[in-house]
Amino acid sequence: MQVFSMKGMHIDGIVACVPEQKIDNEIALREMYGEEAKLIIDSTGIKTRYIANPGTTSSALCLACAEKLLTETNTNTEDIGAVIFVTFTPDRLMPFNASLIHEKLGLSKEIPAFDISLACSGYAYGMYVASTFAKASGKKVLLLDGDIQSAYMSKYDKSTVPVMADAGSATLLSCDNGDNEWKFTFYTDGTGRDSLMIPAAGSERPIKTEDLEYKVYDDGGKRRDIDIYMDGFAIFKFVAMDISKWLGKFLSEIEESADTIDSFVPHQANMYMIKKMGKKLKFAWDDTWQSGDEVGNSASATVPVTIAKKAGEMLKKDKNNKVLISGFGGGLSASAGIITLDPNAYYNFFQYTGKGDK
């Protein structure tokens, strides 16, 4: 197992937001599932989700977070040495989202800015890459992570609709040259790439008019080939079998365990899956951070969303908290990191309204 270490990093703040529309899942699912809607919600534990208004972009959500983060941490734009944007739903296929953030924040022209295209596994990747840039430059790095999955979802799909949501986030990393050592590891299984994907509209299948038509599937759901397809059982199996074991292996490899780590921030796939995973790794449910029940599964942004939303109640106040973060999903892909969270850093979570959120 490859372990990627990074010393002396600090997170100055994490801000996250959910978009305009709050969805009561039981009402939303009743159309598709009838009386079974409640069973589905009991099963996934996701009671409410947030979906963007059409045209609200992943960069708009992340920009609102970044503006608040820079203001509240008194960060000057000239202190930012790089901008990295984790998303698989950029505003435009070209150019990349980080250039838009660069323009809107008026950052220096002599900095690197780029996107990382990953789904649910993205945040720990972003964190590790951002930390390498911060370490090498000594400057602060702005890491954005957000997706508008609803732009690629069929309203009638039985796998994605019960869980998927939209969100945005901004994280500010700096180099404090302290003793904290972060450790990351990554996992890829490309043989499973068809179990979570969008079939059409890439260069493999240039979009045709028939891709815009709904097809009916065996489970009674309907979707277009430009919508996200998820094989729910394949993903469940990947997480419950492969990733749970792999995370256990990572912890033993670096001689850590639920006893030496303060808490666990899993990707909020659904509440059942993270409960099982936390249990397997021996984290108490109280030490497993949760937000998916209230805001849904917004792909890789669930990790920063959960931290921003719950830091006040989950972080121990008197010390740097050692936390295990992990994301897993499309690719198939997973990432994990042991990072430190400073209880005195800036954390904020809000609902985006599109009206100059500050």
Place this chain on the structure above:
Amino acid sequence: MEKFLELVAEVFEIEPDEIAMDTVFRDLDDFCSMVGFSLLVMMEDEYGVKMSVDEFLKCITIQDLYDRCVKD
């Protein structure tokens, strides 16, 4: 067989004596699609049995699941 009941009980987070081989597992209180997925994962993990969701839907009792594990 006892071991199988223990494993099923573990998935449901109940005691093994609360179930028997003729128990209709979908009638148990906490059954949901996620528990169904967990049963499939348990059977693959412990018995190396890869059952499709469609085959799983035809199983009614715990015995039906067990038969698949010993037969294969």
